[in-house]
Amino acid sequence: DAKTTQPPSMDCAEGRAANLPCNHSTISGNEYVYWYRQIHSQGPQYIIHGLKNNETNEMASLIITEDRKSSTLILPHATLRDTAVYYCIVRPPRAGNNRKLIWGLGTSLAVNP
């Protein structure tokens, strides 16, 4: 079962910041938080990941709370092309052959004009 909880859907106005929350209260100390998104009719796409510190890349920012029990993905200036399902995933660091990601149902983000 997925170790994360996300709201099923969210709306955002085009040009505004989209803040997508994720709860992972049972996360262990060495587990990473990954975010992927899936645009309609496409395969999932990696966005960002983090362990303890906040992270930023060209796509988004990831804010992880100090206790690591929740995180927020921030799309600073949402566009219509950001409409997608966003998945928050918790996974351990690569240990031996364990490469599995457990996917939940994600948050369906609708960016409105």
Next chain:
Amino acid sequence: DAGVIQSPRHEVTEMGQEVTLRCKPISGHNSLFWYRQTMMRGLELLIYFNNNVPIDDSGMPEDRFSAKMPNASFSTLKIQPSEPRDSAVYFCASSSRGGTTDTQYFGPGTRLTVL
């Protein structure tokens, strides 16, 4: 880089027929994953390979499903015989073992319809 390549993109077949889905991972990646996605069950991992060796096939629904990876650049997922409940989008993904974490790169998927 061409990314993960899957074929066919769409497949329509009749119940009882054999279906073979194909995947070419990104060159240099040594892990390959097969997923199935439906509205009811979301994205499910079926099987994954490391260095062409199947590591975890616990997600394969039943004996009708089989997967092979004869070399680092090719994998197949076969369903025989197919059933209507196998209708889904099947994704292949690959990743590299470099670094401390790994990112999975997904193909465009194969939409399978079993009549």
